[in-house]
Amino acid sequence: MINEGAHCIVGAFDSACTLAIAQVCEQRQVPLTINIAAAPPITEQGYKFLVRNFPTGGMLVTNGLKLIKDLLDATKFTAKSAVFLHANDTFGAAQRTAMDALFPRAGLPFQLAESIAYDPRAQDLSVEVTKIRALNPDLVLTVTRAADAIKLVRDMVRPALRAEGDHLARLARIV
Numbered sequence: 511m512i513n514e515g516a517h518c519i520v521g522a523f524d525s526a527c528t529l530a531i532a533q534v535c536e537q538r539q540v541p542l543t544i545n546i547a548a549a550p551p552i553t554e555q556g557y558k559f560l561v562r563n564f565p566t567g568g569m570l571v572t573n574g575l576k577l578i579k580d581l582l583d584a585t586k587f588t589a590k591s592a593v594f595l596h597a598n599d600t601f602g603a604a605q606r607t608a609m610d611a612l613f614p615r616a617g618l619p620f621q622l623a624e625s626i627a628y629d630p631r632a633q634d635l636s637v638e639v640t641k642i643r644a645l646n647p648d649l650v651l652t653v654t655r656a657a658d659a660i661k662l663v664r665d666m667v668r669p670a671l672r673a674e675g676d677h678l679a680r681l682a683r684i685v
Contacts, residue, residue, distance in 0.1 A: 512538050525549035526600040535559050549604040567604035568612065570653070575616040578651070582619065589620040589648035595638060595662070596653045598627035605653040623647055630658055639665040 511519060512534070519535055520543045522528045528547035535542040536557045544552060544562040548570055553562050565573075582589060594609055596602035606625055613622050623645050628638045639662070642650060652662065 512540050516540065518543065521545050522547060524599075524601065525552060525604065528552055529600070532557055532560055547601070549600050550608075551604070566608075567601070568608040571605060571608035571612050574651075574653075575612060575618065578649075579616065579618055591621050591623045591645070591647045592649035592651050593623055593642050593645055593647045594625040594651045594653075595642070596625065596627055597630045597655070597658065599630060602627060602630075602653060609651075609653075620648065622651075628658070630655065632661075635661045635665045638662075642666075 518541045519531060522531060523546045525547040526549075528542075528544055529549070529552050532542050532544075532552055532555065536555075536559050539559055541559045541561065542557075544560065544564055546564050548564060548567045550566045550568060553560060553566070581587075594606070594613075596605050596609075606627070609622075609625065624641075626638050626641055628635055635658070650662075650666075652659065654662065
């Protein structure tokens, strides 16, 4: 695009791609506006031709934890444990780093039992759902894209078709 005369680049959706684009834009002195990519390292490189108009992973996690606290307060739901599910890509790793740093100070009334990474290219999340089931959390906290959320809910609900009392299936119905 730069070779064809682009004076500014906007994008990309994926943090890893945006990082690569940022390097080229910086070398060529073409401004890049980050549209969605949330990984903090993109804007921590000291680039002069980079502008972020989307929150970083830490900002997303901070706001998400505040909303969870508000939801628990409003519903009077008592949670003792949660599992954090995230993609194993650049975006998910940034969210995991933010969660590890921010959760201990968030003042939430439950423990984070485990963080589970998944591959967004996987056809299903049945292995991850099995791990979650074994931990039996009150909450499943996710940082995911829409297609992965659909896979997650599908795999959480599928056993419920066989066993109505399934705990994760009840959680998935709440979502």
